[in-house]
Amino acid sequence: MATPVAASGTGAEHHELGFIRTYIFSTDHKMIAKQFLVASLAFLLLGGLLAAVMRWQLGFPGQPIPFIGGLFSETTAPGGIILPEFYNSLVTMHGTFMIFFAIMPLMLGVWGNYLIPLQIGAPDMAFPRLNTFSFWISIPAGLIMLAGFLVVGGHAGAGWTAYAPLSADSEFTGVYMGQILWLVSLTILGFSSLTGAVNYITTIINMRAPGMTWFRIPLPTWALFVTSWLVLLAIPILTGALIMLLFDQTIGTGFFAPATGGEPLLWQHIFWYFGHPEVYILILPGMGLVSEIIANRSRKPVFGYHSMVVAIISIAFLGWIVWGHHMFQSGMNPMLGTSFMISTIIIAVPSAIKVFNWMGTVWRGDLHFDVPMLHALAFVSMFIIGGLSGIFMASAPVDIPIHDTYFIVAHLHYVLFGGSLFAIFAGITYWFPKMFGRMFGAKLGKAHFWLTFFAYNLVFFPMHSMGLKGHIRRIYDPSQYTFLQSMQSLNTLISWAAFFLIAAQLIFAFNFFWSMFRGEKAVQNPWNSNTLEWALAPTPPPHGNFVATPQVYRGPYEYSSPESTDDFLPQHLPPDRVQRPPVPREPGSLPTGD
Amino acid sequence: MSSHTPAIQENMMVHDSTYEPGIQVYHMKLGMWVFLLSEVMFFTSLIGTYIILRFAHPDHFAAPGEVLNVPLTAFNTFFLICSSVTMVKAFAAIQKGDQKGLKLWLLATIVIGACFVGIQAIEYVALVHEGFVPAAAEYHALGRTGVEGGAVLGGPLYGATFYTMTGFHGAHVSIGVICLVFVLIRAMRGHYTHSDHRGVELIGLYWHFVDLVWIILFTIVYLI
Amino acid sequence: MTTETQTHDEHHDPPYMLIFLVLLVVTLAEVGYAFLPLAKFWLAFGLCVMAIWKAVLVALYYMHLRSEPRSLWILVAVPMPLVVILIAAVITEF
């Protein structure tokens, strides 16, 4: 390394570590990634179960929850019949757990930690101990959030967006402790994300192996780099807002309380100034993973690698100037609304580049439909739906009737489940062999994919239509509205599909653990990949990742290159060791290395 | 590996371009800068709130000097600026390998920094005594209903924003003082040398950043 | 400040004491300026200019940004537009 480097932390430590240092307070980025994986999958499951309870109420309003109904307390669901305040907590906590405790750590905590050092050829993160801190601080945050279910007054029930003044004064909801725990938990969780982001950015900037130029970085790492910037700059905004809201709740500062001059819209502005970058935090790493998987499983270079990078950066930048599209009907200045509308709609352009480049990658490829590839292709097709529904809402006049209806719920699940979660499934099944040394069971994997894909569309596609017809979101009992009663059978159908969907996830859970212990042993590079983590690092990679510092010679997506007889050309393979095809090509027509 | 490589060069096409360095600073320093950028955003949310609320409700805020004690705080600002220069002197000292200078200047920084926090505490106590409180509820409990009435000018938003902003700044200073104490202890153990003094540089960056925030805060909170 | 621009020798300290003096003088100037009988706008404008000047001096000299590589400058510049965007957009609301 040309730069002076801290002696502690960057060099690989090769001595034996005890159980605690290996599995609990490990500083190895790969172990931390696995810890994040297990913790956030647990929260994902919890979020799914909360959705199940919610769907019960929506599909069968007022009927007692079967089987487990008796387990609920008097203040939540006496006799299994859900109370409205409990329903509000369910919606809030479903959104909160899914966004902050499941998808965000799955994207950043898991893939940021696991992939970045391996893909850039570094032995570990720049700050391994900070990394340990990043994981372990998220655990108390999670516990505090869970504790909210037990306190008097119930858990926070103001939605994951916690609009003030509803969230700012217990007088309006009867929830005091729950809301405070919600605020404290997210404040603490912010430190986890923040330290992670500092680590990822420093690592990517300063610790790339020789030859790993910016435009030879694999796209997952590029996406994680840009995402880390979003985290770095968006999370503190949220932290500031949370703290002010906490002061409003506890000592009555009144920032957002109109009674004393505060401004409710200010909360919305600050929240969404964080919130919209946040939704891109939730999808950009997924786009990176999907690019990698599609290129590999099509045995073709990523179509337009450079424009993919440019698109990631422009989505991230545009993401900062569109937050007002969540506030078109909020009473915001309509002129401001117009400018937000225009910037929002323009985001479709870099998104279009991404979508078409994925299709370009598949075009004339040699497609292998392994489990990760299925999920990746599902990601592309579902993101198109979710993105296109975004265009309706981005048009402020059309947003008037559909704002705060199930149309929004449909949109957000298409981008978050169809987008982020499918990308995560793709990532888990793709890197599983690297992480655990065993293949992810393909049969069950495919079964899980197809069941999920169909059930998921059955659950969320009809919601577009319900929203158009005025089905308001966050309502506890749609059957109380006469005009929604005609939709009740559709609601019931959706609920059945949702139960089925959640049950299908058990296949995944089973397969996950079964493959971990019983799966077929993986070879070093089962996907014939070019990137360093597969082509060079052993499976599973040891502490310190690489035996020696890798030297990188070319871009990550040299699949089916005419330069080589193999259909892949690892990044670290010196040019003189490439198996060249017998027929020399005329000079000048040689494709360049990136 | 050469000891000095030119800054980032885009040699994407060459197959064996050897090494593209990152930013030519060590990890901790880069990490500290990156972290400070997030601090910028944190203070943006607090200061931004203040600016916006003040713009929306000018009647809640008083003219400079009417409520806040400008001379006292100007003096305190002087203190903080002094602590910045002592900090930078400490760094300059160790760059030259001057251990004694390092320790003395660090000690001076700690003392001045602690004084800043102390004076801020005195200021808070005095202000609260005058009825300038952070919470609207207490504000009303003091029997002041409107914007004009009572001993203190301004409305509840004034106190709320004031204490939140300056309070978080003060917390940052306090954390800085604690870290400086650790750096001083390490300095006394001879941990830093003229060639490796990263700890001093890092705490210096943080300290100057906190100073920088104060420069902004002092102007927009006390003077505008 | 301009006298400094030419020094390339890394072993020379930046003019720490000079900056210190400037900071003090500008602070005093600010306190004086704040009580001048000027229009509110000009008061705010002048004070902001002075504050930003001081902040920039601290960043450049005390935080040594001046002698850091260009890429670090770019990095540090990233959040600045975002700060302006947030405040400028929201302020039009009220």
Add this chain to the structure above:
Amino acid sequence: MQNWSWLMDESASTIGPQIDRLYYVILVITGIVFVATELTLLWFIFKYRHREGRKAEYIQGSAKAEIVWTTVPAIIVIAIALASAGLWDEIKDPDNVPDNAMTVILTAKQFEWNLTYPGPDDELNTEDDFTVRNRLDIPLDRPTKLEMYSEDVIHSFYIPDFRLKQDVVPGMELMMWFQPTRTGEFPIGCAELCGIGHTRMRGTLTVHTPSEYQTWMNEQLQAQP
């Protein structure tokens, strides 16, 4: 679900058809994009699936293609944005409120809508004002303008059949106006989560013929304490 349709029911306000038209324009555009991209994707998936002896072509990209699929969507979305901006201004511009509009004051609170009518003299803040709860009754021949206030938290006044919705924010005075196009009863909902009773914060909008409206008003005046 006999008369189920996937699309919106027919609108009942003057603004409704315009919003619907824009909606359908976007639906057609996105529909075409959707069908084209998904079908192409499926076709590629089928055509380029792995078979013995197949080798992927080594294609890095194509600047020409990328320029095309950047500019074409850019033009389309900017057209959508401009069309939307025009309609948005028309809806939101306070100058567009017709002069003969009847002003009604809406005060939202957990969990009810209170509507204060100007009464026979058509002036608010006079003796003959009257207030009703959770129902808005308006004549067919006249536009109505709502002045909207909230007493506690944010609510959102939503009339699906009119394609209208406006958050009601405490501490702010907001406005919304509409002109019905047919008589009938239409549901009103609260679209912003406002607490335990969010679900039951409902109301009914009744559009009367002018004479019926007079009758209704007289009834209300008599019922007032």
